[in-house]
Amino acid sequence: MIIWLASYPKSGNTWIRSLLSAYYYSESGNFSFELLKNIGLYPQKKYFDIKIDKPGEINSYWDISQKKIVSKKKTIFLKTHNSLLSLGGKNFTKPEYTLGIIYVVRDPRNIITSLKNHYDLNYEQSLNFMLNEKKYIYDIREKNDYSDFQFLSSWSNHYKSWINNNLFKKIVIKYEDLEKDVYQTLKNLINYINVLCKINEKIDEKKINNCIRSTSFEILKNKEKKEGFSENVYSEKTKKKIDFFHLGSKNKWREIVPKELHEKINNTFEKDLKNLKY
16 A cells, blocks of 8 residues: 655655655664665656657556565555646545545645756746646656656645545645754654554654654755765756755745845735735
8 A cells, every 4th residue: 555745846845755764774874875775756767668658648557566566465654745636637635545635735835946056047937937837847858758756736736635535544744844853853744654554553753753863954965966966856947956855944035035025025925924824
């Protein structure tokens, strides 16, 4: 069965993946980039028996690929940025494939600043990215390979599709709660996963502390500089890799986003900010 680690891009998914991979896939809780392979991206090429050579046709293969995954009768974490909306009449996943959901949500005003860096955009382009109800992403590493095509829709539609569903067991993690109290947030998450997976072992406090220490933003940023990071993207303008770990706790929209855009951004997300208590 699948435990989905889902989020809109640049919402903290990689931080959660790092914490969980260090806790569940290492002896000591000390993180390395290699551990992230245990919580891979879905969709991607290895999960499909057919080449996905056109954007938007992957929805026809969601069902059969997930059926194949769960046929191995193992619990697997999968990261995705896909929304839980149907595409072409096809549902992204089903209860018979999904054990539970971890959804990571973040203040949209800080997502704008991260999107700007990650995709080499300006602020207006970042905002339009988040408002586009037809938005999708993919990262072609081979010609005409769209096996990692992910349908986002708008940021608002994305989080609602996961948070408001009643088909699956779920836990919602706020990125801001990780920043305020990573220890308690991670402990709550581990409790949720252990109940889902019927793991009766006592939580390893020492391991949790090692997970937190070895996945601090500063350590991850330094590791990226020294070792590289496979999830970087290239700037279309400079043709150089863009730093994945960019600002961390320094990403504060009030201080970064031009003041003349503050009112527009707040008005745009007003209902969602109230809904999520931001």
